[in-house]
Amino acid sequence: MDKQGNESNHSKKNNKDVSLDDMNLGSKSISRRNMLKALAGVPVAGLLGFNLWRKIDFDKEKELRTLKELGLHELQNQKTYCHKVGEAHITIGIIGFGNRGRALAQGLGFLHPKEIEKRKKNNTFKSLEQQGDLNVSIVGICDVFDLHAQRGLETANSNLWHKSNHSVKRYLTYQEMLSDKDIDAVIIATPDHHHARMAIDAIKAGKHVYLEKTIAHTEDELNELYDVVKNSNVVFQLGHQITQSTTFKQAKEIIDKGVLGKITLVEATTNRNTPEGAWIRHLDSNGNPKPGNEDEIDWKQWLGQTPYVPFSIDRFYNWTKWFAYDTGMIGQLFTHEFDAVNQLLRIGIPKTVSSSGGIYYWKDNREIPDSLHCILEYPDRDLTMLYSANLASSRKRGRVFMGHDASMELGNTIRIMIDNNSTRYKSSIQKGLIDTSSPVISFDPNVGQIDALTSATAKYYADRGLTNTVINGKEVDVTHLHLREWLTCIRENRMPSSNIDIGYEIGITSLMAHRSYIEKRQVSWDEKNKRIV
Template sequence: MSNKGSRRTFIKKAALGSTMLGSAPYIMAMPQGELRTLERVYPQLKYSANDQVNLALIGSGIQGIYDTTTALKVPGVQLVAVCDLYTGRLARARELWGDHLFTTRDYREILSRKDIDAVIVATPDHWHTRIAVDALNAGKAVYCEKPMVQRFEEGKTLIDAQKSSGSICQVGSQGMSSLGNEKARQLYKEGAIGDIVLLDMYNDRYSSEGAWQYPIPTDASSETVDFDTFLGNAPKRPFDSTRFFRWRNYRDYGTGVAGDLFVHAFSTLHYILDSKGPERALSSGGLRYWKDGRDVPDVTLTLYDYPKTPTHAAFNASFRVNFIAGSGDGGGFRLIGTEGAMEVSQNSVRLQRSKLGTVPGDYSMIAYTEEEQKRLREKFRASSKDRRADDLSAGETLWKAPYDYPGGHYDHFNNFFKAIRNKEPVLQDPTFGMRAAGAALLANESYNTEKPVRWDPEKMRLV
């Protein structure tokens, strides 16, 4: 088996009550609806004014504000500068965090400041690599929003820049460091679901905001927005406020639903399984409802093939996003294995283990005589293995974070700032980030070329 665990070894560990396996002893008898609490201890640290990590934000849009608000909850962090191409966002930054902030529309002024230790890069996707590389080369620690890259070829550039500079770079997939991910990884390694067979991910939305039709400010103009700089390496065009404020809707600047949403799931999946990624993708979909000028689909379905590796069996993954789900908003991430299944979120893990049916029932027995049915049932019962163990291990357990859990977003920033202070590796470095982004970009490549695409997860390149 590719996964070192199995039903037999999982139950054996549970019976022994190994102190190393925090969950296994509780799975021997899994009543329906058992609830357990996820826990994490946060040291009560205090820092002097001279020991603060000075942070700057580059890209003070929606995600940049949420990132910074969360980052400032980590002890010993203070915001000193903000950059954005729209003057209204600079005014908003001062409203949120104080008039003392240094604000600019040129990110290079941020990087030239000696008093800045770390930057958050929360710009449109097509600017991620250039700004992150410039920041690393300037000696800044970088928290780069996902997806790490907009194009496949950018990955090596950023990976090399991090290695050559020696600076810290954390890719910002918010749920990576969460309690839910941590518990799911532990359960998988203990063999709780056996060998993985399928990953099922979906995200349903039913609102204009959820479909990226963000409000455009009334003062948007070529005076308040540096549109030429925003375009960057994208094709030149006249000022267009819709493209600036709703950039996710355009292939020139964003990465569609795959880069925005699939990449989170890939980060979690690869972390839980210690996987390097898929080897093949096939995508379909279309623009079904939000025909507002965007050139990316609002319904996407992508199938992935994962090869067998030392840490997991060969399996398939199904990713689905629907921006016009009449059923309402919802989402899920479910790992299905040969011996169980896990539903994983940042705040919880639901483990379900069922008994595999091996004794024939009335459906198939109907073709035989009563006497033959009796002989067959006795034969199957006699050959059934571990029936008692199977019965004991079946059921459902839910692990859930407490009400005061600060969240996976906080944990990811906490990991980032701990790495800065202690010179430790981050949880999601550029190589990990590229494997998540590359897998997501395969969906776009397949959709745009209307054919399956192949990927080398080791070398992180198209085949």
């Protein structure tokens, strides 16, 4: 380099040198030789293009071969998301307008004006616009807390799509709301100890019901609710929205096609490590108690049928911590996990359930465990479902379906690993057609298609988890989809996905898990007499 470098030294030139000065930069005509030299890069680009074409072809063929090997080459495309809703206008009352009530109102297309402003500012308004108008009005709000009720009224008047022709009314009791003939349907989003009673009364009053989980706090309530729904013409939807996610639908197809082989073990987990996640929610971000006192909260009504205790802001916001109002992680988190597994494998109520755990980290005034493990046995299906939850470590453990031929991790994405000792794929593994060391299939709803043989880096991108799902490239809130399904079923008199039969299975299974924890013994399901023993 230092001999020639960028130095222009003609005297150093010899015959072997190639002088860039000699290239006739100033000549009038372009010689063929110079022309060819100038286009030296073209064959290189051509070579790249040719190899690129070969690579694309090769990848496609390899992917198709893998998909064929797994029997997944003919996967159905996801249903399209259509903005059309029925013409019948539906009037809705919301009972309980706390955090979940707000989220449900948002799913219906109602958002507090301040929230709209905030979302427009931080650029998160777009996903809401995908929802489309559901042709509903929120005409009634019932909440025992004045502040929540007021927020509910303001939200109900703020539809994203149209100005409401209906006035919004606040009801002081849910019975008052149910007696209003102008309300077609109710959404129940109160603390859990009210759920079943309110739903039963609503159905008896002829209202369609969207009930947040958990479905019921006792076996008697659940049985009564089941009978009431079965003997009515109303549409009942339980708030288990996971089935609406695109990933879930794809997972169902993969399982139905038998890609995993015989599944004998399913592991589901909850891994959280924050006060919020452990239901310590009565303090604001500055550590001060959140608003609410006995003058603004109808405490007696809030307690309902539960034993009287003096007003406590801790109980009001953190009701999950006490067994009088909830079953803790079983009611709040296990139900979702079980629902996911049940709707994929249709396993129903287990034969036996054993739960154990304790309060090992959050040693406050709680009754619910912060470490909980439930074993559900299905001897008739040759299957065990394990649920393990911890509120003092957020290490991700995922939700895994373990089959003899492959395992599937299902979260916001799907990853399938072929088992090294699989019988079905044995010859493909031996021939090197299938690699067992990395996921052979990963499905990312952001793309909307199965992508076999993803690269290691691509797998990282797939991990961006959201509560939203993606349909045809559009991001949609799953709660919105679940509500939409409920409304469509009301208009078309059809059965929704989280209907009373599914709800009953979840309800009984949760109560079994809860009773096992409380009674420190294995409990069984008496199929004949429909009782937990």
